[in-house]
Amino acid sequence: xxxxxxxxxxxxxxxxxxxxxxxxxxxxxxxxxxxxxxxxxxxxxxxxxxxxxxxxxxxxxxxxxxxxxxxxxxxxxxxxxxxxxxxxxxxxxxxxxxxxxxxxxxxxxxxxxxxxxxxxxxxxxxxxxxxxxxxxxxxxxxxxxxxxxxxxxxxxxxxxxxxxxxxxxxxxxxxxxxxxxxxxxxxxxxxxxxxxxxxxxxxxxxxxxxxxxxxxxxxxxxxxxxxxxxxxxxxxxxxxxxxxxxxxxxxxxxxxxxxxxxxxxxxxxxxxxxxxxxxxxxxxxxxxxxxxxxxxxxxxxxxxxxxxxxxxxxxxxxxxxxxxxxxxxxxxxxxxxxxxxxxxxxxxxxxxxxxxxxxxxxxxxxxxxxxxxxxxxxxxxxxxxxxxx
Amino acid sequence: xxxxxxxxxxxxxxxxxxxxxxxxxxxxxxxxxxxxxxxxxxxxxxxxxxxxxxxxxxxxxxxxxxxxxxxxxxxxxxxxxxxxxxxxxxxxxxxxxxxxxxxxxxxxxxxxxxxxxxxxxxxxxxxxxxxxxxxxxxxxxxxxxxxxxxxxxxxxxxxxxxxxxxxxxxxxxxxxxxxxxxxxxxxxxxxxxxxxxxxxxxxxxxxxxxxxxxxxxxxxxxxxxxxxxxxxxxxxxxxxxxxxxxxxxxxxxxxxxxxxxxxxxxxxxxxxxxxxxxxxxxxxxxxxxxxxxxxxxxxxxxxxxxxxxxxxxxxxxxxxxxxxxxxxxxxxxxxxxxxxxxxxxxxxxxxxxxxxxxxxxxxxxxxxxxxxxxxxxxxxxxxxxxxxx
Numbered sequence: 001x002x003x004x005x006x007x008x009x010x011x012x013x014x015x016x017x018x019x020x021x022x023x024x025x026x027x028x029x030x031x032x033x034x035x036x037x038x039x040x041x042x043x044x045x046x047x048x049x050x051x052x053x054x055x056x057x058x059x060x061x062x063x064x065x066x067x068x069x070x071x072x073x074x075x076x077x078x079x080x081x082x083x084x085x086x087x088x089x090x091x092x093x094x095x096x097x098x099x100x101x102x103x104x105x106x107x108x109x110x111x112x113x114x115x116x117x118x119x120x121x122x123x124x125x126x127x128x129x130x131x132x133x134x135x136x137x138x139x140x141x142x143x144x145x146x147x148x149x150x151x152x153x154x155x156x157x158x159x160x161x162x163x164x165x166x167x168x169x170x171x172x173x174x175x176x177x178x179x180x181x182x183x184x185x186x187x188x189x190x191x192x193x194x195x196x197x198x199x200x201x202x203x204x205x206x207x208x209x210x211x212x213x214x215x216x217x218x219x220x221x222x223x224x225x226x227x228x229x230x231x232x233x234x235x236x237x238x239x240x241x242x243x244x245x246x247x248x249x250x251x252x253x254x255x256x257x258x259x260x261x262x263x264x265x266x267x268x269x270x271x272x273x274x275x276x277x278x279x280x281x282x283x284x285x286x287x288x289x290x291x292x293x294x295x296x297x298x299x300x301x302x303x304x305x306x307x308x309x310x311x312x313x314x315x316x317x318x319x320x321x322x323x324x325x326x327x328x329x330x331x332x333x334x335x336x337x338x339x340x341x342x343x344x345x346x347x348x349x350x351x352x353x354x355x356x357x358x359x360x361x362x363x364x365x366x367x368x369x370x371x372x373x374x375x376x377x378x379x380x381x382x383x384x385x386x387x388x389x
Numbered sequence: 390x391x392x393x394x395x396x397x398x399x400x401x402x403x404x405x406x407x408x409x410x411x412x413x414x415x416x417x418x419x420x421x422x423x424x425x426x427x428x429x430x431x432x433x434x435x436x437x438x439x440x441x442x443x444x445x446x447x448x449x450x451x452x453x454x455x456x457x458x459x460x461x462x463x464x465x466x467x468x469x470x471x472x473x474x475x476x477x478x479x480x481x482x483x484x485x486x487x488x489x490x491x492x493x494x495x496x497x498x499x500x501x502x503x504x505x506x507x508x509x510x511x512x513x514x515x516x517x518x519x520x521x522x523x524x525x526x527x528x529x530x531x532x533x534x535x536x537x538x539x540x541x542x543x544x545x546x547x548x549x550x551x552x553x554x555x556x557x558x559x560x561x562x563x564x565x566x567x568x569x570x571x572x573x574x575x576x577x578x579x580x581x582x583x584x585x586x587x588x589x590x591x592x593x594x595x596x597x598x599x600x601x602x603x604x605x606x607x608x609x610x611x612x613x614x615x616x617x618x619x620x621x622x623x624x625x626x627x628x629x630x631x632x633x634x635x636x637x638x639x640x641x642x643x644x645x646x647x648x649x650x651x652x653x654x655x656x657x658x659x660x661x662x663x664x665x666x667x668x669x670x671x672x673x674x675x676x677x678x679x680x681x682x683x684x685x686x687x688x689x690x691x692x693x694x695x696x697x698x699x700x701x702x703x704x705x706x707x708x709x710x711x712x713x714x715x716x717x718x719x720x721x722x723x724x725x726x727x728x729x730x731x732x733x734x735x736x737x738x739x740x741x742x743x744x745x746x747x748x749x750x751x752x753x754x755x756x757x758x759x760x761x762x763x764x765x766x767x768x769x770x771x772x773x774x775x776x777x778x
Contacts, residue, residue: 060727064734066716069455089703089727096704097723105720314478315485327455331494334486338449338478345453345734 021230023109023162023203025050025262025283031375035254035281038370041077041262043109043161044201045101048076050262050283051366053274053359054111056291059084060094060104063291064349065356067105073326073353074360077109079286082154082164083118086144087137091157099159111286112160114151114193116207117235117267120169128168130185148192156199164233165193167207172239179211186235187223194227203230205264211236212245214252221256232257233264234282238273247276254281271300271362272386275379278366290355295348297340299328300358302385306333308351313337320354324361328354410619412498412551412592414439414651414672420764424643424670427759430466430651432498432550433590434490437465439651439672440755442663442748443500445680448473449483449493452680453738454745456494462715462742463749466498468675471543471553472507475533476526480546488548500675501549503540503582505596506624506656509558517557519574537581545588553622554582556596561628568600575624576612583616592619594653600625601634603641610645621646622653623671627662636665643670660689660751661775664768667755679744684737686729688717689747691774695722697740702726709743713750717743 022044029038041048055062055070057078062070070078080100085091097103100110116133119126123135123144132147148166155163166189168182190206197204206224210216224232234253237246250265257263264284265277274285290300297308299320306313306320316333328336328350339347362382369378411433418427430437444451444459446467451459459467469489474480486492489499505522508515512524512533521536537555544552556575559567579595586593595613599605613621623642626635639654646652653673654666663674679689686697688709695702695709705722717725717739728736751771758767 059731059733060724061733061735064738066458066735066738067719068716088731089723093704093723093727097706097721103721103724103727105724315482317486327457330456332486332492334478334482335449335492335494338482338492342448342477344448344450345737346450346455348734349453349455349738 021203022201023230025231025260027259029371031370032373033376034279034379036278036366036370036375037281037283038367039262039283041109041283043077045107045109045161048109049367051274051278051363052076052284053363054079054284054286055356056081056286056288057104057106058288059088060100062352062356064295064345064352065291069327069353070106070356073356074364075108075356077111077161078104078106080104080110080112080158080160081115081118082112082151082158083115083122083146085112085158086115086154087139091154095157095159099157101159109162110160111162111205112155112158112164113266114155114164114166114207115146116151116164116167117169119146120171128185130188132166148189149196152193152196152204156197156202159199159202161202162231163193163197163202163204165190165204165206165229167209167235169209169236169239170211172211172236172241174211176211176213176216179209179213180216183209183211183216183220187220190224190229191227194229205229205231205233205262207233207235207266208253208257209236212241212249214249217249217253218256221253225256225258229261231262231264233266235266237265238267238269243273243276246273247280250277250280250282271359272383274359274362275366275382278370279375279379290359291352294351294353294355297347297351299336299351300355302382303388304386308333308337308347309340310337321358324354324357326350326354326357410592411590412619414620414649416648418760420759421762422765423668423768425667425755425759425764426670426672427756428651428672430498430672432466434496434498434550437498438756440663440667440752441465441673442752443468443673443675444745445470445675445677446493446495447677448477449489451741451745453684453734453741454680458716458742459495459745462745463753464497464745466500466550467495469493469499469501469547469549470504470507471501471540471547472504472511472535474501474547475504475543476528480543484546484548488546490548498551499549500551500594501544501547501553502655503544503553503555504535505540505553505556506558508535509560517574519577521555537578538585541582541585541593545586545591548588548591550591551620552582552586552591552593554579554593554595556598556624558598558625558628559600561600561625561630563600565600565602565605568598568602569605572598572600572605572609576609579613579618580616583618594618594620594622594651596622596624596655597642597646598625601630601638603638606638606642607645610642614645614647618650620651620653620673622655624655626654627656627658632662632665635662636669639666639669639671660748661772663748663751664755664771667759668764668768679748680741683740683742683744686736686740688725688740689744691771692777693775697722697726697736698729699726710747713743713746715739715743715746
């Protein structure tokens with residue numbers, strides 16, 4: 001079966017009732033050997049083949065990469081950070097400059113997060129109440145209130161295709177009661193986000209919380225599914241837990257999510273995490289790893305990560321990956337090493353592009369494997385390659 | 390007359406004897422109203438329309454710009470710095486990685502300077518003797534001897550199309566005797582470079598010195614022309630003198646250079662300097678200004694420089710230049726300002742590309758004006774625009 005075949009007879013096909021969301025998901029095929037699924041996300045700014053990886057465009061720029069170069073990596077949708085954009089340049093400035101699409105120059109779909117994770121990870125003097133989060137900007141110390149309603153108002157000014165609900169993220173490990181409290185608050189905030197939404201050309205994804213507790217994850221999913229969101233994210237992971245715990249929590253959550261909505265694992269992750277999560281039924285990812293690691297001279301390859309500052313690359317004429325079409329792979333490893341040891345900007349630029357291209361090629365290969373019902377073998381093959389490296 | 394017309398009947402056409410240099414110049418047309426001239430430089434890596442501006446690729450990279458992006462600016466030839474490349478990664482490493490073309494990925498012509506100017510401007514504890522320059526690396530303090538022969542040996546390892554002679558650059562103002570000494574030493578070094586050269590696929594350009602003294606410039610030019618170089622540079626300018634003094638010195642030098650060889654004004658300069666020098670008969674330029682200023686948020690436009698950090702651009706939806714095809718000009722000034730105020734790499738990247746594109750478009754327009762015998766009017770129009778800004 002080819003990726004763009006439509007299967008209306010599948011037991012996993014969209015509910016015949018459909019939904020009226022601006023952003024919709026069409027399931028095309030589920031691998032016969034696992035939960036990996038092929039689908040299409042339709043948004044006001046075009047369609048995206050799922051599973052997909054979203055490059056992170058923190059303040060309206062994927063760091064060090066022009067929009068043409070982002071397109072050339074194969075990306076179909078990018079992510080913008082509400083927290084960062086609200087601080088600089090401010091949502092009103094973005095709105096005056098035409099919204100995030102015009103501002104950044106990215107004409108495809110955009111997902112904005114809600115700021116919840118950045119409040120948890122970056123802000124200072126954070127106080128969470130039922131009303132929302134009160135905190136100080138990590139840039140200038142300004143006092144800021146971020147409520148579910150305000151998060152949606154900002155995201156509507158940004159004009160993303162997909163807005164994320166504001167959620168209450170807590171550090172793990174934590175007491176079960178604290179995890180349950182945050183999960184229940186997140187569910188109440190999801191409903192407030194839904195009620196605050198005004199734009200017809202934007203859909204909200206809800207975020208399942210509940211730490212590593214299967215029962216709390218199930219309860220969170222059930223509460224949110226009841227509210228009928230356009231998509232569901234799995235949040236609160238990749239915060240320091242073991243990969244195996246993350247994979248188990250995905251397994252505990254996915255069965256409680258509807259098959260006709262996309263599933264987005266937030267802030268994940270390493271190539272192996274993407275492969276494991278797709279295996280378990282996840283459709284969408286975002287992570288700063290390809291760009292952040294690229295800036296630090298680490299390149300992803302099928303043989304595992306390559307650290308380009310190492311002396312062994314000094315006179316190596318081979319490219320990182322002879323099959324990769326990215327501009328970094330038209331140079332030798334020796335040249336790339338030289339850029340980093342000389343402190344040249346082009347090093348971070350080229351490796352950011354290479355790593356983003358690597359992630360996109362990985363997702364393209366995953367979609368092809370699912371379409372051919374050979375995702376489990378594909379997974380084994382990829383994991384073996386990375387472990388060899 | 391169109392730029393690519395060939396004029397064999399012109400009094401300025403190449404000498405019928407021609408020359409056996411790997412790099413040759415064909416004069417196509419001299420503007421009827423001034424000394425501005427249109428020509429073609431032929432090198433082992435292709436042809437370049439002159440006048441032209443060479444982006445500076447210090448250590449084998451135009452800072453922050455990929456090779457595809459350099460090509461897209463319209464550049465026809467780039468410059469590499471012998472001093473910088475000799476220190477990092479070392480000429481032998483570049484040679485092992487296939488030479489500077491393969492190393493950098495730039496397949497067009499490359500000119501390498503000799504290191505003379507960097508010894509003057511960057512190195513520490515410099516001691517110049519008749520033998521050469523002895524100095525300490527500005528990076529690790531290593532003791533280095535750079536002789537004319539060594540400079541050519543390094544440039545042969547780099548494999549550039551055009552190697553520059555090692556010259557003795559001195560700070561201005563200086564005593565006439567010191568200027569004369571350095572000029573005569575540079576002429577002797579030119580001959581030593583010529584005698585040291587082994588590669589058939591590389592030509593050497595000599596460098597006219599002599600400070601701001603017309604007689605010394607004439608004497609320098611005559612000595613070098615006698616030796617029959619493939620091209621002649623005007624060196625030792627743009628070291629702090631007034632623009633008018635630089636222009637006068639160009640006027641004092643050009644008549645003593647042969648019409649059938651290209652003339653290269655080293656390290657220059659601002660857009661107005663290029664326009665004034667082309668008016669006086671100069672064919673080639675290099676300068677870090679477009680990239681260095683771009684990294685510092687200064688953009689060149691026909692209305693003069695634009696400082697993008699200024700508050701006035703905060704919500705400006707207009708591009709820098711609606712007619713410019715570069716990727717920066719697909720964004721608003723407000724977005725570009727935001728990139729700089731947020732410390733995002735994309736700001737320096739986009740403005741470097743814009744400024745390089747600006748310089749190339751300026752040279753393209755200059756060539757068209759010369760071809761149409763309207764260079765003097767073109768010059769006036771450009772200068773008026775920049776002064777208005």
